[in-house]
Amino acid sequence: MDDALYHTYFDYADQILPTFYDLAVDQYRLLSSATDGYEDFTFEERLASFYYILLDTLGEHRAFVQDTFDSRIRYDSSFRGNVRTALRELLSDDRIPQSNRLVTGLWPVHEVLTEVTFAIIRHWISDQTNNQAATTALVDKLVAFIAELVTFRGVSRGVDLAWHIVQNDALGLRRLPLLGRLFPKRENRSSE
Structure with a gap:
């Protein structure tokens, strides 16, 4: 988003920041519900979809995200709450063994995974590799690790x-x- 265009339509950053970032989570919900066979995805596939849709949506306005992410969005925003809610839904899915859900259902787990998500976004913001290949590798390895822990029988x-x-x-x-x-x-x- 062009900085001049941004200031033309919005007088204050506080008006656009939460809305823009919340749309990324809304985009994830929309695309996952519209994806044929999504209900058959494994936990690992669902978590990977969450991260990739989130990053793709933010990537549409990468320069804007680079300029604004480390503001209050990172610490105190509806975006943080929406990310936490989406992760909580993923972590309470019945694909996770019931005994494991006793742990994955706890708020500290959701908060840690929310922080991990924000760390991924910060990594992506500064990733200068071709097509953010380093971020893709990080997400792939992280998702595989989390899925192994969460679905461990x-x-x-x-x-x-x-x-x-x-x-x-x-x-x-x-x-x-x-x-x-x-x-x-x-x-x-x-x-x-």
């Missing part, structure tokens, strides 16, 4: 294993005084 499988061990006293844990009181021995009643 070891937690739910571990809970399932622990419950089985306790219920069936597979390791003789009921002989331990504290556990024996918590999980009394089940009586085997045979038919007479």
